[in-house]
Amino acid sequence: MHPPLLNVADYARAARAKLPKEVYDYYEGGALDEITLRENTAGWEGLKLYYRVLAGVGAREMKTTMLGQSISMPIAVAPTAFHKLACAEGEIATARAAKAARTLFILSSLSNTAMEPALAEAASPRWFQLYIYKDRGITADLVKRAEAAGAEAIVLTVDAPGLGTRERDMRNRFTLPEGLCVENLSPLGKGRMPEVRGSGLAAYVRDNFKSDLSFEDLDWLCGCSRLPIVVKGVCRSDDGRRVAEHGAKAIVVSNHGGRQLDTAPATCEVLPHIVEAVDDRCEIYVDGGIRRGSDVLKAIALGARAVLVGRPILWGLTVAGQEGVLSVLEILRRELDEAMLLCGSTNLKEINRSLLSP
Numbered sequence: 030m031h032p033p034l035l036n037v038a039d040y041a042r043a044a045r046a047k048l049p050k051e052v053y054d055y056y057e058g059g060a061l062d063e064i065t066l067r068e069n070t071a072g073w074e075g076l077k078l079y080y081r082v083l084a085g086v087g088a089r090e091m092k093t094t095m096l097g098q099s100i101s102m103p104i105a106v107a108p109t110a111f112h113k114l115a116c117a118e119g120e121i122a123t124a125r126a127a128k129a130a131r132t133l134f135i136l137s138s139l140s141n142t143a144m145e146p147a148l149a150e151a152a153s154p155r156w157f158q159l160y161i162y163k164d165r166g167i168t169a170d171l172v173k174r175a176e177a178a179g180a181e182a183i184v185l186t187v188d189a190p191g192l193g194t195r196e197r198d199m200r201n202r203f204t205l206p207e208g209l210c211v212e213n214l215s216p217l218g219k220g221r222m223p224e225v226r227g228s229g230l231a232a233y234v235r236d237n238f239k240s241d242l243s244f245e246d247l248d249w250l251c252g253c254s255r256l257p258i259v260v261k262g263v264c265r266s267d268d269g270r271r272v273a274e275h276g277a278k279a280i281v282v283s284n285h286g287g288r289q290l291d292t293a294p295a296t297c298e299v300l301p302h303i304v305e306a307v308d309d310r311c312e313i314y315v316d317g318g319i320r321r322g323s324d325v326l327k328a329i330a331l332g333a334r335a336v337l338v339g340r341p342i343l344w345g346l347t348v349a350g351q352e353g354v355l356s357v358l359e360i361l362r363r364e365l366d367e368a369m370l371l372c373g374s375t376n377l378k379e380i381n382r383s384l385l386s387p
Contacts, residue, residue: 036320036360036364037341037360037361040341040344040348041341044115044343045057047347048347055197059287059288060289062291065290065292065295066286067287069287069296069317070320071295072318073319073320078327078372078384079384080373081384088375090376090377091103091365091376095133095334100132100133102131104335105134105314105335106127106337106342108137109340109343112343113142114205119140120137120140122350124148124155126355127152134151134154135155135158135337136148136151136155137158138160138171138211140213141212143213143215144180149179156180156259157175157184159184160189161239161250162237162238167217168250172253174213182257183250185277188261188284188285189238189262189285190239190241191235191240192230192234192289195288198231202226203228204228205222251277259279259280259314260277261280262283262285264293264299265303266299269303269306269307280307282296282313282315282316284296284317286340297327297328300313314334315331319361321364322361322364322365323368325365326369329377330384331385338361341361
């Protein structure tokens with residue numbers, strides 16, 4: 030009899046036991062010495078909760094909105110690549126789980142399932158994550174397809190003009206196995222990774238992604254899509270302010286899960302500064318190292334409207350497909366509910382900096 034899976038860490042251990050080493054390393058690994066990867070999680074752990082007592086807390090309410098779209102809790106599914114490495118249904122299973130949890134699903138452009146069937150399985154809200162390709166025609170085609178497929182926002186990743194060096198992937202010569210490809214790019218001849226001595230993904234990014242990204246690219250994207258633009262990968266308060274000024278409707282404070290620039294600060298460190306600089310000009314979300322419902326409460330206390338979770342979703346998907354993803358989301362929901370009760374907060378509006386230990 031297997032022990033019960035009670036938390037995200039349990040799912041991570043179970044997933045590691047099930048996955049081939051090269052797949053586990055791809056999902057789990059970070060850049061270089063993986064300092065930022067570790068500090069993302071440690072940062073949330075290091076924030077201490079300064080709880081209220083005798084607060085008269087009854088039933089907790091954690092419903093919120095992201096860009097005006099209702100979700101049942103401030104926990105959304107981050108865009109992550111290659112879900113069919115975890116289970117055969119891939120992104121379809123993830124989309125269905127997000128729908129069952131009544132929360133936001135963000136589909137990665139580097140998915141193993143084409144956007145049309147994947148987004149069709151997700152309920153509103155459903156967003157599409159985008160990289161800027163060297164060929165703007167490819168990028169524009171992806172945007173048009175996402176609009177037609179029912180995406181309700183475009184999430185532009187801006188912290189990946191190239192791929193951070195991921196030594197695990199280099200040692201494993203990571204690439205997609207036969208039968209899997211980058212489905213959204215396959216019709217455009219960009220679905221396969223090159224065969225190289227190191228990481229096939231790193232070579233794919235080097236060959237295809239625009240490396241000289243600028244605010245002009247953000248302006249172009251805002252002008253070519255009728256959908257709201259969310260900018261993901263902001264680390265600095267001055268960049269956050271400029272992103273809002275250039276038309277972004279929301280920002281994801283993110284360092285790509287510690288997978289790009291190693292020794293970048295943990296997201297919990299920079300989040301409050303970006304919140305202050307943006308000053309309500311757009312919504313702010315955060316990802317990176319969220320492993321407990323109490324981490325979600327801390328993120329909201331620092332000014333985030335919601336959090337995105339990535340690796341925990343992949344662990345759930347690996348262990349039990351759609352039901353595993355839903356279980357992970359419900360664990361985080363339950364833990365957030367408990368943290369709200371024990372901190373004396375009836376709803377999300379009552380969560381603020383006063384709940385963090387001075």
